[in-house]
Amino acid sequence: MxxxxxxxxxxxxxxxxxxxxxxxxxxxxxxxxxxxxxxxxxxxxxxxxxxxxxxxxxxxxxxxxxxxxxxxxxxxxxxxxxxxxxxxxxxxxxxxxxxxPFSFATQEVLGPAVARFAPADLSEQVLPRLLRGDESWCQGFSEPGAGSDLASLRTKAVDAGDHWIVSGEKIWTSWAQFADRCLLLTRTGTPDSAHRGITALFVDMNTPGITVSPLTAITGEADFSSLFFDEVRVPKSRTIGGVGHGWEVAMFILSCERGAAAWQRQAWMRWRLERLVVEAPDLDPVQLGEAFELVGALRLLSRRTLRALNAGEDLGVLPSFDKYVMSTAEKFLFDTALTALPETLLVETDRTARDWRTDYLYSRASSIYGGAKEIQRNIISERILGLPREK
Ligand SMILES: Cc1cc2nc3c(=O)[nH]c(=O)nc-3n(C[C@H](O)[C@H](O)[C@H](O)COP(=O)(O)OP(=O)(O)OC[C@H]3O[C@@H](n4cnc5c(N)ncnc54)[C@H](O)[C@@H]3O)c2cc1C
CATH class of the missing domain: 1.10.10 (Arc Repressor Mutant, subunit A)
Structure with a gap:
């Protein structure tokens, strides 16, 4: 400490x-x-x-x-x-x-969406439990074939009167094996209705018909899972944000991921960088300087985002910069660690070595989860800088 x-x-x-x-x-x-x-x-x-x-x-x-x-x-x-x-x-x-805490990611990412879009009686029932760590939630967005192109998702929810019948498959759902609930994006419109035909549902994970199949990540741990939905009944009262408005819920969640959650990530990276300086006193000063600059840049960007969220302002797609810099900083930091502490990361087996190794391996995912880096580049170039769209 x-x-x-x-x-x-x-x-x-x-x-x-x-x-x-x-x-x-x-x-x-x-x-x-x-x-x-x-x-x-x-x-x-x-x-x-x-x-x-x-x-x-x-x-x-x-x-x-x-x-x-x-x-x-x-x-x-x-x-x-x-x-x-x-x-x-x-x-x-x-x-x-x-x-x-793991759950900070859920708390700061899914929590605000349920607070904003769920019926009041539902959010009053479940949010205190989430905040206290008495239950945890997962984010069921990505599917095989619908990651970057999320609007093409196919898990369907069929209207059955007072409930939906949900069938389909989700993948890469972080910590789903521990989750009590899932914020699930479903297709309620026609198959080609893209982002207009998506509805968000808040699903209890113990509902019959849900199978959770953990997937082992490069870290060696089951960091995420596949989810299979076989005619799962979800009450209509669990619709979040209205029928056909799931895209708004999803975009709000992504902005939270780039707000308070990114802020926590930069704070953690800063601490990791401090540890690196202590454990690798001969660290190349140029590399150290660049890592420090990147983490510092992320801090400034996410401070702006956090202040805007705090003031209730809509930042639109601007936090794509934060996400882009976040993955750049995280990868650079752990590349620097690998250069400075090769034996620790590659050979040694004590706790310190294991932590560096796990963090290095997880940093590889930082340019994928929450919207891949190439997609952020597209958003920044087309929607912020106004460059022409790729034909
Ligand atoms: C550690 C981790 C945790 C995750 N947790 C969750 C979770 O909890 N819930 C959830 O729903 N999802 C989760 N995901 C999934 C994540 O959101 C997707 O992996 C991500 O959106 C990319 O989708 P994909 O894997 O289908 O890759 P694809 O979309 O197939 O992309 C593959 C590659 O092609 C590039 N590419 C795709 N389209 C374009 C384009 N138009 N222009 C340029 N390049 C392009 C991408 O940038 C990428 O490099 C997690 C992923 C990881 C790695």
Whole structure:
């Protein structure tokens, strides 16, 4: 853990009216005060089940103490106040050497979509459970044949009166084997209705007809799964955002992925870069400088996005820059680690080596998940820079 100076001031309970500086100071003090009991979260188990359980427990501690309830409305289990307050919490958590809880990705990505688009009684029921780590959700978007071209998805939902009958297949669904619910994109329009015929559903994963088949990633762990839907009944009350409006829900989710979730990622990369400097003191200064610049650029971009989201502004496709820089920075950082610590990454077997190796391997996926890098380039060139479309 990085050094946090001890402060004798009493620990302050989080509340919605705190300033950013007050949250920062009070959360640091809380981390110091609780350092002994939080220590178990710095050393994660090696298997994905163990990691998931440990991070869920960490999330519960943060929720029960109020820190990650900031910025969420009270009726959804929050304390109210601005979203930026819990962004400060995630930054301090990373700076103190704690891993980002898995569920932060879900919380900050799917949570805001359910808060915004789901019927009030549903969001009031499920969001407090998500925020506390009592349940987890997965994102059922990609299909074999519909990744970058998401609007061509084929999992169909057929209108059957008070419910939908869902059939089809999803793939690369992160941590689906642990998920209690799935935010699922389905085709309710004609097969060629593209983005206009998509409806988002909120599906309980224990509904009969759903099969989860874990897939082993390059890390050696089952980081994602295939999902098979065989005539699954989903009540109409689980429709999110209205029939035929699933594309709006999906685009909002992607903007969240590039907002608060990207902010957490940069905070974590910053901490990883600090570790690299400590563990590889002979690191090439030019490489170090470039890694620092890239992580710094991501920080500035995602700070802008976060502030805009906090102010309720619509950023359109601008956060494609954030996603592009995020994958560039992450890959460069871990390429630098491989150059600086080749034996650690390639040969050694202790915990430090394993963590570097896993992070290096996962960084390869950063230019694929959440929208591939080539797609971000297309969006930036065509929709932001106004360059002509490729024929
Ligand atoms: C670690 C990880 C976790 C994931 N988690 C989830 C999840 O939880 N939920 C979920 O729904 N999905 C998830 N995904 C899937 C991810 O969203 C897709 O992999 C991604 O959208 C790319 O789709 P694809 O794999 O079908 O590749 P394709 O779309 O087949 O693309 C293959 C290659 O072709 C390029 N390409 C495609 N179209 C164009 C074009 N028009 N112009 C230029 N180049 C193009 C792409 O950039 C890419 O390099 C995850 C993926 C990974 C790696």
């Amino acid at each position: 990085s050094a946090i100076r001890s402060d004798p001031t009493a620990v302050i309970e989080p509340h919605a009216d705190m300033t950013i500086d007050e949250v920062r100071g009070a959360f640091r003090r809380w981390l110091i005060e609780r350092a002994d009991s939080l220590e178990r979260f710095t050393e994660l188990p090696t298997d994905v089940e163990g990691i998931f359980a440990t991070l869920s427990a960490m999330q519960r501690e943060l929720y029960d103490a109020g820190w990650i309830r900031m910025g969420w409305p009270q009726q959804l289990g929050g304390l109210g106040g601005a979203l930026i307050l819990r962004a400060v919490v995630s930054e301090e958590l990373a700076a103190a050497g704690y891993p980002p």
